[in-house]
Amino acid sequence: xxxxxxxxxxxxxxxxxxxxxxxxxxxxxxxxxxxxxxxxxxxxxxxxxxxxxxxxxxxxxxxxxxxxxxxxxxxxxxxxxxxxxxxxxxxxxxxxxxxxx
Numbered sequence: 001x002x003x004x005x006x007x008x009x010x011x012x013x014x015x016x017x018x019x020x021x022x023x024x025x026x027x028x029x030x031x032x033x034x035x036x037x038x039x040x041x042x043x044x045x046x047x048x049x050x051x052x053x054x055x056x057x058x059x060x061x062x063x064x065x066x067x068x069x070x071x072x073x074x075x076x077x078x079x080x081x082x083x084x085x086x087x088x089x090x091x092x093x094x095x096x097x098x099x100x101x
Contacts, residue, residue: 011030022033029059031073038093040064058084068096 038047045063052061052072057079063070074082085095 028075028077029073030076030081031060031071032084032098034070034072034085034088034098035096036063036070036088036093037096038070039063039068041065044093045070048088048091048093052084052087055079055087 036048039048042065045065048063048070049061052058056077057077058072059075060073061070070088074081074084085098088095
């Protein structure tokens with residue numbers, strides 16, 4: 001079930017990929033970088049970004065494969081960082097480390 005949703009969202013992500021950049025311009029936000037384990041292909045990275053971007057309070061997400069690096073900008077008034085880590089874990093990935101740039 002999650003895999004099907006993941007693939008559907010990846011297919012739809014192309015048109016919406018610029019919207020988060022516009023949202024970043026006018027807001028106070030925090031950016032964190034996570035090193036995650038569990039990317040087996042580029043689709044994992046793109047899918048994670050797509051699912052994260054759909055969440056309220058997340059303004060930007062960019063993941064890299066095979067490095068397993070995930071950069072997330074979010075509005076701290078809307079979403080706590082702990083909830084972002086929980087979302088990533090729910091999607092089947094393990095956070096190995098993180099830092100604020």
